[in-house]
Amino acid sequence: MKIFSTSAVKLALFAFIGLMATNSSAQEVTWLSWNEAAELAATEKNPKKIFIDVYTDWCGWCKKMDKDTFQNSEVAAYMKENFYMVKLDGEGKDPIEFKGKTYKFIPSGRKGYHEFAAALMQGRMSYPTTIFLDEEMNMLSPLPGYQKPEPFLNIARYFGDNIYKDQDWKTYSGESK
Template sequence: MEQAAARMEKEPRKIVIDVYTDWCGWCKKMDKGTFTDPKVVELVNRHFYPVKLNAEGKDPITLRGQTFKYKDEYRSHELAVALLQGQMSYPTTVYLDEKMNMLAPVPGYLDAKTFSRILRYFGENHHKSMNFQEFEKKN
């Protein structure tokens, strides 16, 4: 996450974050099937900085001068709690704009076809002119 933020200083892009846990079966299924799909790889590389965030990771992460840490009381990392807006569901894919503002968290397993549509929706800036249902009807 810190590397993506640093790269954005030089070349702003959106960020797509895979929020996962080590014990999540659907997360592993997305790793094997969705994230390796050639169309998904092409769309991510064209429009986003990809980040994998272990929601139960123990290492502190500093962004914009704020340090996020693992919290025992949540059994989760503070950054994951913030990105998922307290809705701790795995996997969740989080989309941030070029200024690291939240576009949307999308909870649940996504197959390559569905994930590609969502990547295009945010990556090609369709979210600025229509909702996702309108985008799906046109695409």
């Protein structure tokens, strides 16, 4: 039996390193709990806006958005810089405090839903839904459905760069033409 030559081993090693480098463009997003984000927003001298990804464990589009959109290096870098990023299970069981009210899990059908998720999504229980809140935790906009990286980044910049304060969405996005 022939033993692999040194050059064959080197070639295999370089191929492996190249594959790892290709996958390194994806970034790991640091997700916070609601309580962690709320604490940061309340205690930071210059708080960021809050971004909430409302998901469920069974949602395929939620998983696709995690992989394709939130792991995109440009999206991840922008979001980390401009938002506290929260992962919120729309069927989570733990109570959540928000603006003096306690939101709880409501059993319904085979599973149920969390009142906080329902309030943020304005009663439209669609997964995934992404929520943008300003620095004072006021609603900017819920955005239902899967979003590809480029359109999502365009939306995130609209809120993150405060463009929404001076320009409506149709003008910003070019839809008013």
